[in-house]
């Protein structure tokens with residue numbers, strides 16, 4: 361039988377001897393950290409949740425898995441948004457309206473991916489596991505009809521179901537709150553913001569890893585060739601699960617910028633090998649496509665990601681603004697080439713109008729009356745769109 | 758005798774979600790089949806070298822995501838690709854209509870010379886697209902037509918072989934990828950947590 365990780369996934373590819381050694385040592389490190397967490401969790405019990413600096417530091421070293429369910433809820437401000445009954449009512453709506461064309465199509469898309477999401481994992485092979493996955497995705501589709509179902513979302517839902525096993529309602533709410541932290545048009549009809557983020561990544565590679573950017577040019581490799589899966593699934597189906605959870609700890613605690621840090625760190629850690637391949641006149645793309653799956657050493661990855669200097673939010677916003685213009689142009693050209701633009705082109709136009717008004721600001725500012733008709737905005741989730749922190753209010757002003 | 762010449766080509770697979778694009782590629786490249794194939798996000802890249810009668814053909818295969826909203830990525834893969842396989846599922850009428858859209862788009866773009874239409878899952882019942890209809894369509898639009906089953910390994914190697922034979926063998930190398938890779942390097946973004 362193939363070896364599995366503590367979460368039930370087959371270790372594939374097989375860890376190198378060095379990584380296997382790391383994984384053994386890592387279990388000890390986790391035990392030490394758990395002791396500290398037990399103390400802090402005891403102290404926090406019964407008090408309102410505050411993300412102190414100390415807690416932030418501890419989260420950066422990984423939340424023990426038994427505390428993830430609670431910590432992720434706290435960090436996502438679950439109790440502030442949770443509405444009893446909403447999940448069931450969304451599912452009822454789906455039952456009653458499944459004959460509507462748009463909803464019907466989205467539900468069929470969901471159905472198609474149920475047994476294609478972590479297919480090697482026992483939790484999703486069982487009818488109960490698939491039913492849970494179906495209900496999380498169905499509720500999200502009903503909640504955001506203009507987004508519907510985007511392939512890749514099933515991996516997010518499945519990851520959350522591993523944290524909230526047998527509790528689709530918790531997985532639904534955390535997925536809703538988690539995706540609200542992503543740029544608004546991430547999963548929209550043309551995945552505008554995924555394109556933008558990958559463009560931003562290319563610019564960051566240019567700034568920080570110039571040699572790799574040159575190699576990409578020489579090999580005619582674009583960011584979209586290897587990074588789409590990283591961003592769409594928040595690495596969920598691209599990396600070993602422990603590494604995924606460590607990244608998600610940071611996304612729920614600190615926001616989506618961490619995805620860029622992780623992507624740059626991953627490339628940086630593999631720079632030598634990429635340069636070496638190029639030296640031997642070998643194509644670099646297979647390496648670029650493999651580096652995530654074999655990233656077992658989550659400690660080194662996270663340390664490298666958080667250690668990147670001068671990684672300013674403002675830089676990301678500036679790059680996003682510039683990339684938005686480019687992506688709008690590119691997607692326009694693609695759309696014009698299409699034989700049947702229809703619905704897709706319509707939704708794209710809505711997106712672009714919003715974009716220009718918003719200048720690459722994060723999703724939270726979309727609520728500030730910048731765009732008149734909130735309901736036509738792709739990706740808007742009204743209950744989530746009030747700015748929550750002072751920093752965000754400033755960003756929106 | 759002189760060494761046989763090696764030609765490399767980019768080949769892209771297109772078609773609706775879940776028609777069996779990834780399964781066809783994995784059957785061809787690794788001779789495996791997963792009942793539950795993880796859905797492709799973005800695209801996967803694999804290579805395979807074929808030995809023909811008088812030359813060697815290296816295929817650099819891009820297996821794309823099928824959902825409509827990933828469509829905007831497709832030109833990046835078929836641009837500069839001299840060959841494409843458009844796949845549909847014979848038990849799903851819509852997937853055939855979608856395949857025709859793909860063929861039209863490829864022909865409009867002009868660059869893709871060899872297009873094959875793969876009528877996949879031919880092991881399954883009930884059939885919703887008559888072979889005669891699809892064959893007539895393929896003939897009219899100048900496509901190779903092949904009934905395939907990734908599951909039962911029917912016509913998979915033949916499909917790729919026919920494409921390899923039909924691709925023009927001329928200098929310079931038609932592939933836009935200038936840096937050659939050693940054959941048999943495992944590729945693909947389908948790494949991670951798979952079932953086989």
Ligand SMILES: Nc1nc2c(ncn2[C@@H]2O[C@H](COP(=O)(O)OP(=O)(O)O)[C@@H](O)[C@H]2O)c(=O)[nH]1
Pocket residue numbers: 476772773774775776777778779780781791792793794795796797823877878879880881905906907908909
């Ligand atoms: N019966 C049968 N099933 C197939 C065949 N090819 C693929 N499948 C199944 O169809 C589903 C989708 O296949 P996949 O290769 O992921 O489709 P893709 O989305 O086009 O890449 C999987 O569950 C496969 O096991 C086939 O030839 N016969």
Ligand SMILES: [Mg+2]
Pocket residue numbers: 778779780795796797820821822
């Ligand atoms: Mg696929």
